[in-house]
Amino acid sequence: MKIICIGRNYAQHAKELGNAIPEKPVIFLKPETSVLKNNAPLFYPDFTHDLHYETELVFKIAKAGKHINRKFAHKYYEEIGIGIDFTARDIQNECKQKSLPWEIAKAFDGSAPVGTFIPKNSITNLKNIAFHLTKNGLIVQKGNSANMIFFIDEIIEYASSFFTLKPGDLIFTGTPEGVGSIQKGDKLEASINDEKLLEVEIK
Numbered sequence: 399m400k401i402i403c404i405g406r407n408y409a410q411h412a413k414e415l416g417n418a419i420p421e422k423p424v425i426f427l428k429p430e431t432s433v434l435k436n437n438a439p440l441f442y443p444d445f446t447h448d449l450h451y452e453t454e455l456v457f458k459i460a461k462a463g464k465h466i467n468r469k470f471a472h473k474y475y476e477e478i479g480i481g482i483d484f485t486a487r488d489i490q491n492e493c494k495q496k497s498l499p500w501e502i503a504k505a506f507d508g509s510a511p512v513g514t515f516i517p518k519n520s521i522t523n524l525k526n527i528a529f530h531l532t533k534n535g536l537i538v539q540k541g542n543s544a545n546m547i548f549f550i551d552e553i554i555e556y557a558s559s560f561f562t563l564k565p566g567d568l569i570f571t572g573t574p575e576g577v578g579s580i581q582k583g584d585k586l587e588a589s590i591n592d593e594k595l596l597e598v599e600i601k
């Protein structure tokens with residue numbers, strides 16, 4: 399199982415980190431060991447002093463495919479969830495400055511908590527999915543799939559031109575603006591359309 403993550407998929411977030419709006423999806427991967435399930439806590443890693451949350455809609459791949467045309471991409475996912483793309487922003491900035499890959503900043507153990515998945519059929523319009531994150535009870539991030547630069551079907555088409563997609567693979571579709579840092583003791587809760595689907599405590 400693999401996680402395909404999209405970077406800079408919301409214009410306002412690209413802007414807040416000083417990045418250009420991409421012409422193609424920006425892709426990186428996280429390994430299976432990055433996943434946190436069942437609302438497990440994250441232990442703040444000792445290699446960073448600036449751990450950030452990035453709240454993202456997550457699509458679960460339902461069947462295998464390669465070179466999937468975007469017209470048929472909807473047949474490859476049945477469930478949608480919410481996840482956090484935890485990022486060691488200080489390490490990522492160092493990697494970016496040196497033009498090095500980001501994995502040590504983004505793919506470490508516990509960097510990808512995912513919540514309960516819901517059937518896509520329970521959502522009226524996939525291009526209008528509202529989601530948000532609270533930190534210690536206050537809303538810190540709000541997004542809507544309407545603002546994605548590349549919608550999931552386009553992401554599946556592009557990603558599957560490089561990687562075979564397999565059932566159980568996850569696609570993190572990028573964060574909206576409002577990313578921020580967390581400390582030990584913080585409690586994060588993520589919701590789709592006001593239904594809480596994920597909790598993570600930072601220990």
Ligand code: MG
Binds near residue numbers: 403483
């Ligand atoms: Mg992200």
